[in-house]
Amino acid sequence: MVKSFLIVIVLFFASFSIAFAQEKEKKSSCGCRFQSVNQIGLIDGSTDTEFHLQTINGLRFGNWFTGIGVGIDYYYVRSVPLFLDLRNYWWNRRNSPFVYGDIGINLPWPKDHGNDFIGQDINYNAGLYYDLGLGYKLGLRNNHALLLSAGFNFKRLSGERKYNFCPFLPPCTETSESFDYRMKRISMKFGWEF
Amino acid sequence: MLLLIPVLFNGCFKDHCTRTYTIYTPIYKTNDEVRANIRSNPAREISKPGKIYIKGSYIFLNEMDKGIHVIDNSNPSSPKNIAFIDIPGNLDLAAKGNTLYADLYSDFVTLDISDPLNVQVKKILDDQFPFRRYSFGFMPDTTMVIVDWQKRDTTVDIDCNGGGFIAWSGCRTCSFALADASRAAGVSPVGMGGSMARFSIVNNVLYTVSDAELKVFDIANANNPILNNKQTIGWNIETIYPLKDKLFIGSNTGMSIFSIANPFQPVKQGTFAHAFACDPVVADDDYAYVTLRTDNNCRQAQNLLDIVDIANVMSPTLRKSYSMINPHGLSLDGDLLFICDGRAGLKIFDVSNPNDIKLRNHFEGMETFDVIAFNGLALLVAKDGLYQFDYRNLNAVKLLSKIGLKNQ
Numbered sequence: 001m002v003k004s005f006l007i008v009i010v011l012f013f014a015s016f017s018i019a020f021a022q023e024k025e026k027k028s029s030c031g032c033r034f035q036s037v038n039q040i041g042l043i044d045g046s047t048d049t050e051f052h053l054q055t056i057n058g059l060r061f062g063n064w065f066t067g068i069g070v071g072i073d074y075y076y077v078r079s080v081p082l083f084l085d086l087r088n089y090w091w092n093r094r095n096s097p098f099v100y101g102d103i104g105i106n107l108p109w110p111k112d113h114g115n116d117f118i119g120q121d122i123n124y125n126a127g128l129y130y131d132l133g134l135g136y137k138l139g140l141r142n143n144h145a146l147l148l149s150a151g152f153n154f155k156r157l158s159g160e161r162k163y164n165f166c167p168f169l170p171p172c173t174e175t176s177e178s179f180d181y182r183m184k185r186i187s188m189k190f191g192w193e194f
Numbered sequence: 195m196l197l198l199i200p201v202l203f204n205g206c207f208k209d210h211c212t213r214t215y216t217i218y219t220p221i222y223k224t225n226d227e228v229r230a231n232i233r234s235n236p237a238r239e240i241s242k243p244g245k246i247y248i249k250g251s252y253i254f255l256n257e258m259d260k261g262i263h264v265i266d267n268s269n270p271s272s273p274k275n276i277a278f279i280d281i282p283g284n285l286d287l288a289a290k291g292n293t294l295y296a297d298l299y300s301d302f303v304t305l306d307i308s309d310p311l312n313v314q315v316k317k318i319l320d321d322q323f324p325f326r327r328y329s330f331g332f333m334p335d336t337t338m339v340i341v342d343w344q345k346r347d348t349t350v351d352i353d354c355n356g357g358g359f360i361a362w363s364g365c366r367t368c369s370f371a372l373a374d375a376s377r378a379a380g381v382s383p384v385g386m387g388g389s390m391a392r393f394s395i396v397n398n399v400l401y402t403v404s405d406a407e408l409k410v411f412d413i414a415n416a417n418n419p420i421l422n423n424k425q426t427i428g429w430n431i432e433t434i435y436p437l438k439d440k441l442f443i444g445s446n447t448g449m450s451i452f453s454i455a456n457p458f459q460p461v462k463q464g465t466f467a468h469a470f471a472c473d474p475v476v477a478d479d480d481y482a483y484v485t486l487r488t489d490n491n492c493r494q495a496q497n498l499l500d501i502v503d504i505a506n507v508m509s510p511t512l513r514k515s516y517s518m519i520n521p522h523g524l525s526l527d528g529d530l531l532f533i534c535d536g537r538a539g540l541k542i543f544d545v546s547n548p549n550d551i552k553l554r555n556h557f558e559g560m561e562t563f564d565v566i567a568f569n570g571l572a573l574l575v576a577k578d579g580l581y582q583f584d585y586r587n588l589n590a591v592k593l594l595s596k597i598g599l600k601n602q
Binding site: 185 | 207208209210211212213214215216352354355
């Protein structure tokens with residue numbers, strides 16, 4: 001699972017590296033061009049405050065952009081969001097506010113498996129991921145820009161584990177429990193677009 | 195402005211974490227109702243097999259916390275489940291002649307099994323096993339007995355910061371061993387049990403171990419057991435295995451050897467210590483064979499077979515350790531050692547050379563708990579039922595029969 005995530009991340013970074021080399025290419029016949037958005041920031045919630053980073057690669061149509069994103073979210077249980085991104089730049093200028101929306105799935109990539117008194121690993125399952133917010137683009141040369149954004153971010157994970165429960169005396173009984181984590185956070189991002 | 199958003203809105207959003215688990219609620223009956231129902235009731239399907247006892251052509255198989263299945267094994271290829279003796283809280287059993295001894299939580303029940311289809315209660319001694327008073331944290335009053343549990347799944351909110359359920363594990367592996375007929379010199383043949391035993395009969399004495407105590411019952415009058423002696427022998431005691439004039443007692447931290455030269459006054463002779471683990475034991479004149487395993491209740495240790503030299507019982511020493519997967523009960527027949535290696539199945543070893551034991555047979559595909567091997571017939575208690583193997587020809591060990599579990 002971890003290997004798959006790393007492969008996905010490497011592919012996306014490779015894709016925007018190729019895009020960077022192609023950035024001077026003129027717009028295609030569709031009137032669109034490749035655009036890459038790469039961001040790092042903080043996620044702040046009631047349980048934790050952590051970093052997250054993302055890369056989103058897709059197509060820019062006029063004031064619209066849509067792409068596929070992947071990231072690493074270190075909040076509570078580390079995970080890899082995989083999502084579709086759609087954003088709209090309000091003004092057709094170098095500097096412009098924008099609104100964005102992401103929706104996808106949140107893939108678990110835990111650093112540990114919830115080891116507690118029971119000592120039995122929790123097996124995590126993927127859940128919903130979305131992020132909605134506002135931002136501002138500060139244009140640089142040649143379609144490059146700096147981005148600042150903030151919004152509401154949600155990620156969900158579930159988990160389960162089985163173990164032998166021996167309360168004080170025999171017999172022990174095999175039992176199981178499951179968990180559901182719904183994380184509602186504020187996400188703030190600083191990024192670079194080209 | 196954007197940086198003010200987390201400051202302004204942080205309190206509006208709260209993470210929500212839940213936990214779903216099973217709640218067990220006890221179902222009670224009165225003492226009188228329970229005791230009136232200790233008899234040969236219609237057979238029922240095996241659901242949670244526990245310890246096992248062989249007496250002649252009958253198998254007495256514990257159904258954990260419920261009672262004892264009576265299985266007619268006159269034809270091992272076609273065993274028949276013929277009756278069920280309802281004994282709530284039953285985990286341990288032993289038999290001598292036509293008498294079966296069993297626990298009913300903390301009480302000690304004596305049964306006449308001369309007719310397995312018409313078992314009779316002969317005597318009940320109250321509160322002989324006080325460590326069994328509690329079950330799942332409940333303490334029923336003395337007039338009531340927990341006969342079953344109602345299960346219900348429930349979902350509760352938990353603190354995402356790590357609060358919620360904390361398990362308290364204090365269980366220890368239960369096991370009892372019984373002297374086999376060939377080892378109990380002369381006298382009325384007693385039955386044979388597996389290595390995971392807490393009850394053990396030697397001649398006219400029944401030895402039982404609790405988590406800390408060794409009790410000695412005089413059963414010269416089989417239907418009237420009398421407590422003769424008790425002594426505290428340590429902590430986290432798990433198993434007892436008799437061999438001639440010795441008792442091998444396993445605990446979480448080691449194996450102790452007691453002399454029963456005076457049957458009513460066991461005397462500790464030696465101890466073999468090991469890392470904290472759960473450990474059934476069997477022995478012959480020269481070696482004790484101890485399986486050690488780790489699980490939630492056995493904390494940190496390795497999964498091993500230890501072969502202990504007991505030539506000098508005052509100072510047993512480790513001869514060699516062998517790595518295992520998840521070892522539970524074991525049984526010894528001559529140079530053949532049968533090991534229930536948990537989810538790794540049943541393994542049969544040639545232990546004629548303890549420094550280099552050889553795996554002769556390995557049966558996978560079942561999670562094994564305990565085994566009795568005697569005279570070419572191995573009875574195996576596994577998670578999915580009771581198996582019987584014919585091992586008279588080691589090159590062609592064959593499965594004779596299996597009694598599966600309910601709903602399988």
